[in-house]
Amino acid sequence: MNKREIHAKGGAADRLSAPAGASHLMGRFGDQLVPAIFLIALVITLSLVSPNFLSVGNFLDIARVVSIIGIMAVGMTIVILTGGIDLSVGSTFALASVVAASLIPGSFSDAPRILAFVLPVPFAILAGLLVGAAVGFINGFIIAKSRVEPFIVTLATMAFVRGLTYLFTGGFPTIFRPMPPLFEWFGQGYVFGLPTPTIFFALVVLIGVWITRRTTFGRSIYAIGGNEEASRLSGIKVQSIKIWAYTLMGALAALSGIILASRVGAAQPTAGLTYELDVIAGVVIGGTSLLGGRGSIMSTVLGVFILGVISNGLNIAGVPTYYQYVVKGLLLISAVGFDSYLRKMQRN
Amino acid sequence: QEMKTIGWSVAYFDHPVYQLMMKGAEKVADEAGCKVIFADGKDDPSVQASHIDNFIAQGVDGIILTPTVSDPLIPAVKKVNDAGIPLVMADRRMQTHGQPIKWEALVSWDMVKSGTIGGEQTVKAIGGKGNIVVVEGTPGAGSTIDRGNAFYEVIEKYPDIKILAKIPANFNRAKGQEVTENILQRFKPGEIDAIYYMADEMTFGGLQAIKAAGRLGEFKIISVDGQKEAMDLLRAREIDYEAIFHPDDQAVAVRILCDIVNGRTPDLANQTYEGRKMDLVEFEGMPWVRPTVYAVDKSNAHLPENQGW
């Protein structure tokens, strides 16, 4: 008898021009649609331009390379969803990797040792992860309690933690003589034919997706980023959720750093310099808003793959260095530009 | 009498080359009776220009400069000259471009020569013909330019050598690995005869990729710097050629300058560091104390001086 009942049942009232189901689907995957199409188009173009691009081996390389940035980007997505940002990831990446490496049996550095003991590989890795989590916790704690902009807080820790890393290493890399097999596996191994970094990345993504979509923690993250005050008034533990988000970010930066140390066979104090931009770029290209509250882990996965495919493809296609810069930048802008334009059109 | 102070603006700190060099410098300074203060140039000439201003303001007795890029520091060197402070250039050279600037001495291993050696080794490795790939340093960095130029100059003399690709990996291990993976995807077995890496760091990453792809031994690998790790790899036949130097040799810059600021005449012709003797040549009409670069391959890798740093 009146429209309201019909609305409430979610059926197709004559005023609704699209059935709820379809728009529900669009709402779910609409965000990823355009970036995904762009990625596919990119892959097709690159395959046509250079036949060597399209091979299982190359795709595995891409998957492995993007994993390092990708693991951090999952954490960064969560942080950005809360309306924050973390610039210290590159430094955390380095600190965790040098600490973990220095604890691994067989590690060697020209600098005097700071920690005079070694641990079995899993514990050394765990120690590295804890260092990363601790940095993240400090970021989160200061951000949640002081209300200083996350940009500045993490900019400060970026410098501070880099300094710690230099002091810890004396500026020297830590190498392995030899590298314990378990640690070697950590970054260089294979599981079911897939490189371990990719496996870790996939796991992190799965967990990230589960957290953001299926847990109260994830829901709270979106809520805080969407409207912090309303969230607080709804009884959400804003401070502790923020602290957790940054702690998770720190641990993931550490994981990534430790994997890279294994992969390249050394932990370096300069590791991860400027990674923050790459990581944030991956998140933002995927479509997650820096303002918080809007975006998803799957978008980020697309974002880091877009970045990875561009830089891999340009090298494989043999584009000369300086032109690579130009093309890379233009591709990046068009990857997002097209999506933004469509959205803007849709809004009007 | 009060101990003289020397300010040293180093290109950047976070590289083993410079860590060793500074360690050596501390030692030399103790022996020579001078105090050195180091400033981190952070790979940015404008930061180094500020260092120079600060050193002048602090009233240091002598200045050592390791210019991250040569040309942008010409005005800074002019200021040092105007202030009458003795100056020694170290590790990286600087061109005057005909400007009225001067320094007491340049103490630097020969970046150009390192490139020339690399070129010659590459030619030798592939017998004067074949296809090579060059993994370059940071685009625009002094070492990339100097080393690269000298390298390409040698290669150009051999029309049968084709450079398939020049790809930068920014003197960075991870990047070296990534770029090498790309190279291996792009060029199938048999298509490459040698890869020249413009620094050991990139070689280390590259080797990981090569080994992971199971393509070790398929082509020659030529590298430069002579880190211990690299020399071990050379002996293990994973790297075929190295150009090695000893970064800490360059610490004699402190000894030379310390002599000058204390009114002694430095013996430029007979500088040694840990028993290694250095050449005295000329660059830009000024003295160049030149620690040697050694070409190393499997034939001489076992020698004690070729153990790396």
Place this chain on the structure above:
Amino acid sequence: MPAILEMQDIEKNFPGVKALRGVTFTIESGEVHALLGENGAGKSTLMKILAGAQGKDAGQIRIDGRDVDISGPLHARQLGIAIIYQELSILPHLSVAENIFLGRLPRMASMPWIVDWKLCCARARELLKQVGLDIDPLIPASRLKVADQQMVEIAKAVSENAKIVIMDEPTTSLTNREVETLFKTVRRLQEHGVSIVYVSHRLAEVKEICDRATVLRDGMKIGTVNVAETTSKDWVKMMVGRDLDQLFPKMPVKRGKEALRVEGVSSQKLKNVSFSAYEGEILGIAGLIGSGRSTLARTIFGAEARVAGSVNIGGKEAAIASPLEAISQGIALVPEDRKLQGLVLPMTVRENITLAKLGGISRVGQLNLRRESKVAAEYVQALQISTPHIDQKTINLSGGNQQKVVLAKWLYSDARILIIDEPTRGIDVGARAEIYGLLQQFVEKGKSVIIISSDLPELIGMSDRIIVMHEGRITAELAPSQFNEELIMTYASGMSH
């Protein structure tokens, strides 16, 4: 009278919603024309099209008989159209003066590229005085109360010397006093031949100030009537499509135990406030704007700090220092500002409804989305929220429907004590009745409700008891026999009886 504005066959679609379906709307010179309709009927959309804020999909607009194609807000202004949007459009960290003249700051006569701040200030002061605000125009707008910000919006619209002034629910945050000032302003404009479109859900206001009324339903025009010749009952029938029997379903419920006791609560704005609320009771709180009603609610809820005093729940002192603790003690607060405090706008209807009780749709931290959808659908139906589906983002809902989502959220939370700050702000008559019904059901279950409202008929119609506040103090507690608007206003103004 000549038609100054004709909108003809206006169509507007949003993804999933046909907001306007061939609406024709005409206003005459110098009339005050009400635009009525349920939440989501399309009133704001129609007005936004007129103001150039949104494009239309089809239809014509004629002003003074000439076809115009309104290209944007600036163009609309040039055509003599001014608007007060339903949602405040104040920039909080700019000064009040600058907010008034946003986008059209007065320039120096000699240097037209330089803003004449002196003039700006002087004119702002004058305009503010006209709407009864005696404030320094240079203070940032963020320091004003919502009601005062609304008055600034009114000053802004007046200052444009427009031929047509649109007011989209201008009184939702105002009490009688400000409403009177507004009406004075409206009449003055009318005397100057200005036409006014007045959108409101307060039908008494329409009766008082409007000449004609147009009713929309489901994006269609139902009709235009003369206000003097019809009653609000007729309009409601046009809006809802049926007769609405009773607005206030008030039935006495047996008063139970004391549910909440506030004792000597003081803070910067509150002075020694004490009162009790009982099970089965609806307690009303009256007061002028700024009297501390919202602050009191926020303080009880742990959203604002208290300096002294205690809050007792069920006879036991409750240490409430945060909203989370309040919620766990069974208190809920529907805040007065839905945009800033109520909703997470980029989230969906479903997600907003469950936000305050995620525990209800999860187990060990893991969400049960199916259960959540069921809960959301139930509340969408119970409150008759007009949305294409439960996964619509709340930012896309009409104002009234947004308010219902906030209510739904707190009804779903297991509160035993529900505090509602301005419960029906922007809510249409039909839905109001439903909400009152829900509150009635709520107390019938032995829970207690505290209503803060500037709408005195609502307060009188729903409350079992009313306390009146003035400048942070309670000045009176009234039993039903004492309920009358004048008496309440007397206490609210601080005059003793």
Place this chain on the structure above:
Amino acid sequence: MQAQSKAAAPLAVPQFNGLRSTLLARGGHQLIIIALIIIVGLAIYWIQPRFLSAYSIDNILRTASIYGIVALGMTLVIITGGIDLSAGSMMALGGALAAGLLGTAFGAANPLSFPPMVAILIALAVAASIGMLNGLAISALGMAPFVVTLGMMTVVRGLTFIFADFTVGSVPGSPITFMDSLFSWLGSGSFGPIPTAAALFLTLAVILSIVLRFTPFGRSIYAIGGDAEIARLAGINVPLVIVGVYALMGMLAGLGGVVQAGRLSSVSPLMGVGYELDIITIVVVGGASLAGGRGTVFGTVLAAILISLIDNGLTMMNVPSFYQYLVKGSVLLAAVILDQWYQRHRAAMATA
């Protein structure tokens, strides 16, 4: 929190009630920076008395000015709620173009040769145009400023390399090195007792602060940063303002590059790598909010001085490089937390 932090912000409200109330109303933050400048300055002076030499001050002012000129542009961008990551690259391009177009670089191989003034103007025009493209992508396509300018950062770096190679012929990646009196005057010369760069910086700062406070364009920038939709509804031409702001940003970055080029008599195509973060830091320390709507030119000027004072002072005091990171991180954090605490405290006192 939103409401509270906004209320505590330095206000973008013109005030005419004299210095005292101006400072109190708006300048709490700026007072803190001034206090920090004095404290840090005294601390350095205490440890290293030579810190107050003309050389040192000259150096601080020059460094502050080069960063500062670019930071002025970034201030406008950040007030709109945007960000420009291409600033560092744009400096390099501006410097390289101006220097390269002189045609007098050592080893110059290109046929172009313009008088210095013309070369500089062309460089600034190009930088402004690229900034305009940023602005267009942001306003017309509705793209996030972060992504647009991140892409542009790479594009412009590439163009700089290409142009430098075009200029200096054989050696890829070489710096463009030249001698020119106008450039040297800009970068290393003095204007009376003040370094030219500082005079230029302060002049620009004054002009921009007038623009921000007293012109409709300037006010629109604040309005857009407050809420772009509200600004649009108020009839402000948002895309035009955005394009204008990014064009100005591009031009100022280019100018910063030109001054830097003058100081070093040379432009490495790597000039300004990573500067974008330093410049954003200056603007944020100066009191602007990355959320937009807040920020002042004066704050940016002070922050530029403070930061180059710290950088310089740490070197003057011979703090070992690796510890400098710790000190800088701590000082930065301490400063903002102190400020935050003060602002909250002040807000509480104001309402009392």
